[in-house]
Amino acid sequence: MSWLRAALLLIIPVLLAGCNHTSGPATYLVEQTGPYLLDSGDVLRVTVYGDESLTNTYRIDDSGNVSMPLIGAVPARGVTSQAVNQRIVSKLAAGFIRSPNVAVEVAEYRPFFIQGAVGNSGQFAYIYGMTARAAISSAGGFSDTANRNSVTIYRRVGAEMVKGNVALDFPIQPGDTIVVSERWI
Numbered sequence: 001m002s003w004l005r006a007a008l009l010l011i012i013p014v015l016l017a018g019c020n021h022t023s024g025p026a027t028y029l030v031e032q033t034g035p036y037l038l039d040s041g042d043v044l045r046v047t048v049y050g051d052e053s054l055t056n057t058y059r060i061d062d063s064g065n066v067s068m069p070l071i072g073a074v075p076a077r078g079v080t081s082q083a084v085n086q087r088i089v090s091k092l093a094a095g096f097i098r099s100p101n102v103a104v105e106v107a108e109y110r111p112f113f114i115q116g117a118v119g120n121s122g123q124f125a126y127i128y129g130m131t132a133r134a135a136i137s138s139a140g141g142f143s144d145t146a147n148r149n150s151v152t153i154y155r156r157v158g159a160e161m162v163k164g165n166v167a168l169d170f171p172i173q174p175g176d177t178i179v180v181s182e183r184w185i
Contacts, residue, residue, distance in 0.1 A: 036106065038084065038106070039077055039078070040063075040110065042060045042106055042109060043057050043059045043060075043108035044084065044104055046066075046102065046103070048088075048092070048101070048102050049100075049101040051097065064078070072091075074087050081104045081105055084104050088102050111124055112130075112135060114178045114180070116180035116182070117147070117180045117182045118136055118140055119141050136151070136178070142180065143182075146180050148168075150167055150168070151170075151180050152178070152181065153170070153178055153179075154177040155173065
């Protein structure tokens, strides 16, 4: 009988510890994947100081180029806005503008896509730092039958499409496809 009493004295505090709830906010580690790499659909704001005719917004086309007056196509897929800036400067300096001063920034990210058990499936504007939860809110929230614990994300990594089930606070990227499945009761 004494061994039963000793076992209960050891087990009860462990069980009660599981009932302890903290009211502090949850924190999540957001992995930084490095600088943002441009791709088709991104819109760049290119400012060429001293030449207002070249200052404009330019969309990266399906072939991954930005087409600008005077210099033509500038490769932009898979590189940073700083690399595009350097490419534009070198093309302008090669016979068009002496010592060009150029600034390149992302004016509009390519969209993300969401489908499944949400209010409105479709294509939506990406906002830097967006999570799967924010993306679902953009799509009208969960439907009544949605699985509200995780989503499936399809993301192009190099030449491959990668699929993964993630929590709602997982950071998404432009071009991702988010699928919200229905829950099974």
